Structures are given as C-alpha cells and as structure tokens.
Amino acid sequence: MDKPNAIISVKKLVKKYDDFTAVQGISFDVYQNEIFGLLGPNGAGKTTTLEIIETLREKTSGEIVVDGYSVDKDASKIKRIIGVQLQAAGYYPNLNLVELMELFSGLYGVDIKPMEMLEKVNLQDKAKAKYKALSGGQKQRFSIATTLINSPKIIFLDEPTTGLDPQARRNLWDLIIDIRNNGTTVVLTTHYMDEAEQLCDRVAFVERGEIIALDTPDNLIDKLINSGFERKKEVKKANLEDVFINLTGKEWREDN
Amino acid sequence: MSKPYNNTKATLALAKASFRSIMRSPSAVVFTLAFPLVFILVFGFLGGGGVKVDLAIAPGSDLQNPIIKSLEDISMVHIIKDKDAVYIKTELEKGHIDAVIDVQKNPAVKPAYLADIKYTSASLDKGNILKSVIHNLMYTLNTKDVMPTVAQLNESTVQGRIYRTIDFILPGQLGFSLLSTGVFGTAFVFFSLRQTLVIKRFFATPVRKSSIVFGEGIARIGFALLGAVFIILLGHFCFHFTLINGAVTVLNMLLLAIIGLIVFMGFGFVVSGIAKSESTIPPIANIITLPQFLLSGTFFSIDAFPTWLQPISRALPLTYLNDAMRKVAFEGAGLWDVKHQILIMVIWGIGIYAVAVKVFKWE
Numbered sequence: 001m002d003k004p005n006a007i008i009s010v011k012k013l014v015k016k017y018d019d020f021t022a023v024q025g026i027s028f029d030v031y032q033n034e035i036f037g038l039l040g041p042n043g044a045g046k047t048t049t050l051e052i053i054e055t056l057r058e059k060t061s062g063e064i065v066v067d068g069y070s071v072d073k074d075a076s077k078i079k080r081i082i083g084v085q086l087q088a089a090g091y092y093p094n095l096n097l098v099e100l101m102e103l104f105s106g107l108y109g110v111d112i113k114p115m116e117m118l119e120k121v122n123l124q125d126k127a128k129a130k131y132k133a134l135s136g137g138q139k140q141r142f143s144i145a146t147t148l149i150n151s152p153k154i155i156f157l158d159e160p161t162t163g164l165d166p167q168a169r170r171n172l173w174d175l176i177i178d179i180r181n182n183g184t185t186v187v188l189t190t191h192y193m194d195e196a197e198q199l200c201d202r203v204a205f206v207e208r209g210e211i212i213a214l215d216t217p218d219n220l221i222d223k224l225i226n227s228g229f230e231r232k233k234e235v236k237k238a239n240l241e242d243v244f245i246n247l248t249g250k251e252w253r254e255d256n
Numbered sequence: 257m258s259k260p261y262n263n264t265k266a267t268l269a270l271a272k273a274s275f276r277s278i279m280r281s282p283s284a285v286v287f288t289l290a291f292p293l294v295f296i297l298v299f300g301f302l303g304g305g306g307v308k309v310d311l312a313i314a315p316g317s318d319l320q321n322p323i324i325k326s327l328e329d330i331s332m333v334h335i336i337k338d339k340d341a342v343y344i345k346t347e348l349e350k351g352h353i354d355a356v357i358d359v360q361k362n363p364a365v366k367p368a369y370l371a372d373i374k375y376t377s378a379s380l381d382k383g384n385i386l387k388s389v390i391h392n393l394m395y396t397l398n399t400k401d402v403m404p405t406v407a408q409l410n411e412s413t414v415q416g417r418i419y420r421t422i423d424f425i426l427p428g429q430l431g432f433s434l435l436s437t438g439v440f441g442t443a444f445v446f447f448s449l450r451q452t453l454v455i456k457r458f459f460a461t462p463v464r465k466s467s468i469v470f471g472e473g474i475a476r477i478g479f480a481l482l483g484a485v486f487i488i489l490l491g492h493f494c495f496h497f498t499l500i501n502g503a504v505t506v507l508n509m510l511l512l513a514i515i516g517l518i519v520f521m522g523f524g525f526v527v528s529g530i531a532k533s534e535s536t537i538p539p540i541a542n543i544i545t546l547p548q549f550l551l552s553g554t555f556f557s558i559d560a561f562p563t564w565l566q567p568i569s570r571a572l573p574l575t576y577l578n579d580a581m582r583k584v585a586f587e588g589a590g591l592w593d594v595k596h597q598i599l600i601m602v603i604w605g606i607g608i609y610a611v612a613v614k615v616f617k618w619e
Contacts, residue, residue: 056459076462080261084460090452094277106269107461109262146457 004031007154007185008053013062015048015209022048024209025062030154035176035186037200039193045209046189047087050156053187054084067153080108083147083155085140087162087189091131097142098127101149108150121145121175137168144175148184155179157188161195166244173199194241197221266463270471271478278441278479287436288483292429296487299425300495309386312336312344314358314372321369323359326393333389351378355386367398419586422495427581428554430487430509431516431574435548437480438517439541442524445472446616447531455618465618477517484513500588508584508591512598516577519601522608529615548574573604 006029015023023045030036038046051057053064055075064071066078091100101114118124121141126134134142140160147155157176161169169192176199180186190196196203197217204214213220278284311333313324319337327333336344336353347353358372373390375383449455458468488506491497499505523544531537551558551565552574558566569575580597583589591598 054460056456076261079460079462082460084457086453086457086460088453089457090449090454091457092273092277092454093448093452094280095273099273099276103269103273104461106272107266107458107463109259109265109462150461 004029004034006030007032007067008187009063009065010049010053011063013049013052013064014060015045015052015057016060022209023052023059026206026209026211028204028211028214030185030187031202033180033183033185034201035180035188035199037196037203038187038189038206039191039196039203040206042191044206046206047158049206050158050187050189054082054156055079056084080150081153083150083152083184085143085147085155085157085160087158089143091142091146093132094130096128096130097123100131100142100146104146104149110150112149117145117149118142120148122171135168137164137172140164140168140172141175144172144179148179152184154185154187157186159189159191161190161192166241167248169195170245194239261462263464263467266461267467267471267474270463270468271474274445274472274475275478278475283444284437284441284479287440288433288480289486291436292433292487293490295429296422296426296491296495299421300491308332308334309355309382309389310334310336310353311386312339312347312353312356314344314356315339315341317358318360318369321359321361322397323369323371323393324357326397327357330389330393333386348374348376349378351376354379354382418496418498420496420498422491422497423586424557424582425555426487426491426495426497427509427585428552428578430484430513431552431578431581432545432549432554433483433487434480434513434517434577435520435545435574437476437483438520439523439527439545440537441476442472442521443527443531443537443541444534445476446525446528447534447537450528450617450619451534459618473518473521476521477514480517481510481513484510498586500586505585505588509581511591512577512580512584512594515598515601515605516573519573519605519608522605522612525612525616526608529612529617548572551575553578573601576600 008030010029011027012025013023013027014021014025026045026049038049040046048057052059053066053071055071055078059071067081069077069081071078092103095103097118098114101112101117105112105114115124115127118127121144123138123141123145126138126142131139131142144155144157144160147157160176161172164172173195176186176188188199200217202214202216203220204211206212215223309332311327313319313335315338318324324335328335339347344353344356348356353376355373355375357374360370360372362368362370371390371394373386375387455468485506488497488499488509492499524541527537527540527544531540547568548554551561551569552572553569554574558569558575561569576597580589580594583594583597584591
C-alpha cells in the first residue's frame with residue numbers, strides 16, 4: 001500500500017445527548033480496503049460513532065465523508081454503498097433465512113441469489129430455518145451475510161464476535177478476512193484485544209468520546225515496549241485459547 | 257450500482273415479507289378468521305327460525321280432528337305429543353312448554369269438538385302469540401262453510417327476500433374482523449418491529465419510511481381481504497348469505513372493507529405509538545375494539561338499544577361500516593348509495609391519522 005486512500009473521513013465529530021456528550025470531537029480516517037478497529041470500553045462512544053457514520057443517527061457537529069458522499073446531504077447514497085451489522089438487531093419474524101435474504105435484496109434494490117449469499121457465510125444448510133432458531137455464531141454470520149447483499153464498498157460490524165465461543169469467533173475472523181480480501185473495507189468494534197491484534201490493520205482506542213491512540217497494532221505494542229513496559233508474566237508461545245482450540249478442534253460445529 | 261433505487265420494489269418486497277409473516281402468525285389467523293367464523297357458524301345454524309311456540313297435546317286428547325290437523329300445518333307451532341300429564345305440568349311451570357291443548361268430541365253434537373287450552377304464566381308472550389294463532393284458526397274453521405254477512409277479508413303477502421339472521425350477523429362479523437385485524441395487527445407489528453430493532457436494521461438500508469408503512473399496509477389489506485372473501489363465500493354457500501348482485505356485491509363489499517381497514521389501521525398506528533410495552537397493547541386496543549364490538553350493531557341492530565345509548569353507537573366508525581355492508585349485501589346498494597356512511601368513515605380516517613402522525617414512533 002503506497003499512499004493510503006481514505007474512504008471514510010471523520011472530522012471533529014461531536015454527539016451530545018441531553019445531559020452528556022457521547023462523542024467529543026473525534027477525527028480519523030479509514031483507508032480503502034483495510035480492517036479498521038474501534039476499541040474501547042462500553043459507553044466510550046464506539047457504537048454512537050459507528051451509527052452516525054452509517055447515517056442512522058444525527059450528529060451534533062463535525063464532518064463525515066464516506067466515499068465522497070457527505071452524511072448530511074447524501075445519506076441515501078451512502079446507505080447504498082455500505083453494509084451494516086448492528087450490535088443488536090432483529091429480523092422480520094416468522095421468515096426463514098432465504099425469505100429474509102429476498103426481503104433485503106428488495107430493500108437494497110438489488111438482485112441476488114439468496115442461496116449464494118448464504119453459502120458465503122456457510123449457512124446453506126440453514127436456508128429454511130428461522131433466524132430465531134440459529135445459534136449465536138450462526139446469527140452473526142447471517143447478519144454479516146445481510147451486509148453483503150448490496151456488494152458494499154464498506155461494511156460496519158459492531159461487536160461481531162461478542163458472546164461467541166472460540167471456534168465460532170475464529171471462523172468469523174476467517175470470514176471477515178475473506179471479505180476484506182475481496183476488496184471490501186471493514187470497520188469493526190470489539191472488546192477483544194487478541195481479535196483486534198489478529199484482524200485489524202489499524203485500530204483506534206476510544207475513551208470517553210475521544211480517540212486516545214490510533215495506529216497499527218504492531219506500532220502501538222512497540223511504542224509501549226519502548227516506553228519500558230514489561231509483562232509481569234513471561235509470555236509463552238501459546239495461550240489458554242490455543243489449548244482450548246487444540247483440545248476441542250477447530251472445525252465448524254453444527255451449532256456455531 | 258448506478259441504477260436508480262427502486263422504491264416500488266422495496267415496498268413490494270416488504271409487503272411480501274409481511275404477508276408471509278402474517279400468514280404464519282397464529283394470532284392473526286385466529287382474529288381474522290376463526291373468531292368471526294365461530295359467530296357466523298353459531299348464528300348461521302340458529303338463524304332463520306323466528307318464533308317457535310311449543311304446544312303440548314294433553315294425554316287422552318282426540319287427535320283426529322281438524323283443529324290438531326290445522327295446528328300441525330302451522331310451522332310456527334311445534335306440537336309435542338305423547339307426554340304424560342305430570343311431565344307436561346312441570347314443563348309448563350318452567351315455561352319450556354308454552355301451552356297445552358285438549359280436544360274432545362262434543363257429545364252434544366254441535367259444535368263438533370270442544371278445545372280446552374291452558375297457557376302458562378311462565379311464558380306469557382308466547383302464550384299470547386299462540387292465543388291469536390288459535391283465535392284465527394278457530395275463526396277460519398268455524399266460518400268455512402258460512403258466507404260472510406258483512407265483509408270478506410282477503411289476505412295475501414308480498415313475496416319478499418328472506419332476511420335471514422346470517423344477513424345481519426355476517427356483515428357485523430366481517431366488520432369486526434376488519435377492526436381487530438386493523439387495530440391489533442398493526443399495533444403489534446409496528447410495536448414489535450420497533451422493539452426488536454427490525455426497523456432499525458431497515459433504516460440501515462436505502463428504504464424509505466413510506467415504503468415500510470405502505471408495504472405493511474398492503475400486506476395487511478391483502479390478508480384481510482382474503483379473510484373477507486373466505487367469510488363471505490362461506491356465508492353465501494353454507495348459510496345462504498344474500499348477495500343481491502353476486503360478484504358485483506362482493507366487489508363492493510371488498511372496497512368497503514378496504515376503506516374500513518385503512519381507518520382501523522390508523523387506530524393501530526396510534527396504539528403502537530402510545531403503548532409503553534407489549535403487554536399494554538391488548539388493553540389499549542381493547543378499549544378501541546370492544547365498545548365497537550358491542551355498540552356498533554355487530555350482533556343487534558342499534559335501533560334496539562336504549563335511546564341514550566344510540567348517539568354513542570352512531571358516533572362509532574364500525575357502525576357505518578356495518579351499516580354500509582348490510583345495505584350493499586342485502587339491499588344491493590352501490591357504493592354511491594352508501595356515500596353517507598363512507599363519508600363518516602373518511603372523516604374518522606382523517607382524524608385518526610392526524611393523531612397517528614403525532615404519536616407514532618419509529619424508534
């Protein structure tokens with residue numbers, strides 16, 4: 001990557017609610033075709049920031065441009081080129097996955113083959129199942145499939161792996177990397193630092209509505225080490241999750 | 257990707273999804289079909305009977321005489337034979353039998369028979385009906401061979417359409433079915449789509465709010481019309497529900513159904529907006545539907561209500577839908593003939609949607 005090309009540019013974004021300020025003047029760029037992570041504790045303003053970029057929420061002030069479109073003027077154009085996975089979202093009741101895919105293809109105004117979309121996230125066997133009947137991992141994969149319907153330039157994933165078991169988490173990582181390799185920019189939020197380290201090209205740490213650090217995971221770690229930080233415990237070549245995966249197997253589970 | 261976004265396609269996709277979902281939702285099917293059908297079945301089988309008077313024949317009574325013969329020919333009189341005196345007496349006291357008759361040959365030659373009839377105070381109104389039937393019968397029998405000295409009475413009845421109970425009940429049930437589907441269905445759907453964040457996910461797509469409302473509306477109207485056609489056809493073929501102009505009448509009824517449903521859906525939007533939780537929807541929706549169920553002439557003609565109640569009945573939109581439906585189905589009125597009823601529904605519609613726009617919540 002020679003000169004990075006910003007596909008999302010956020011400048012001095014502020015979001016105030018009645019009694020508190022959720023986002024206080026944050027600025028950052030997301031480069032084309034990277035996986036960008038917004039990290040931080042609950043209530044730091046990650047989801048608010050994401051939903052403002054997705055045009056689901058009004059901002060108080062600041063400027064956001066997504067692929068050349070301003071969120072103020074071209075919200076509907078932005079919606080057509082992005083895919084959104086919400087942290088909490090429901091799907092139309094009483095419909096199976098194929099029918100939901102048909103619904104979304106109508107909502108996005110595109111023609112897709114529902115089964116092909118489900119195959120992308122390895123849910124073809126669940127085509128006739130209801131969303132409610134899916135396991136946590138399957139639900140997240142389905143949500144991601146709905147974000148891909150309009151062949152978006154950017155997809156937003158809000159805590160995609162929260163609540164998943166290690167196997168489900170890992171195969172979701174593989175899926176996200178695949179999506180990026182197919183040319184889509186990915187913006188995600190997470191609480192898991194190992195996930196950010198594995199997946200993200202660059203991460204921004206958000207705390208109390210402000211960005212307190214933004215760089216590649218490697219650089220951030222190096223900076224910390226250079227400042228003299230040392231882990232209390234010697235790092236081993238594997239961690240407990242590696243043990244878990246090793247013992248229980250890495251293959252896809254029927255229920256994940 | 258440069259292709260312009262197609263709102264119609266989005267609306268239809270939503271309508272299709274919503275329709276599928278409604279068809280699989282047990283509560284929608286129960287409210288729209290099963291509930292009205294039960295009432296129609298009950299009244300359909302009850303219907304058309306009119307008044308029946310139970311007349312017992314006393315044991316030992318002569319049976320081969322013109323009086324009993326004539327009584328047997330009157331469809332209104334139900335003759336009970338071969339019961340003993342004790343049984344007849346207790347049933348008379350309970351009012352289950354309205355009168356008992358004892359006919360004996362007259363040993364004194366003229367008149368040929370003596371008819372002894374006993375009524376019961378437990379069933380005075382039916383007794384009175386029987387009384388006039390008997391008097392009429394006696395007069396006819398006694399004057400059979402006599403030339404009238406003053407005037408001869410010639411009676412005839414114009415052959416009219418038979419107005420069955422089903423002709424009253426079915427339009428009322430249809431109206432109520434539309435009311436429940438409109439209010440409950442709409443209120444629950446929008447509340448739960450909002451609550452389960454389905455709508456939020458929709459908003460992340462380019463779909464317009466109007467497409468969501470129209471899509472849902474189309475699905476609900478489609479479903480309700482399907483129910484209406486089913487109810488009308490079942491009533492027509494199984495219980496002889498009168499459809500004066502056949503298919504045209506059905507079409508007119510369906511158009512009325514659409515108008516009514518759109519108005520009732522307005523109530524549904526209001527309910528979904530003011531309900532604080534899922535469990536507060538039924539009580540609020542019932543406040544809207546129950547009074548109309550009882551007061552809008554669903555079961556009884558509102559003319560039968562006390563006068564102080566009638567103005568309330570005449571203020572409710574379902575009253576006018578029921579009224580218009582009956583006029584169209586039984587009297588063969590066209591839509592223009594029920595313009596007064598339609599106008600009042602439209603006024604209700606404007607009022608309720610004005611409220612709905614204020615209280616409806618998307619998030």
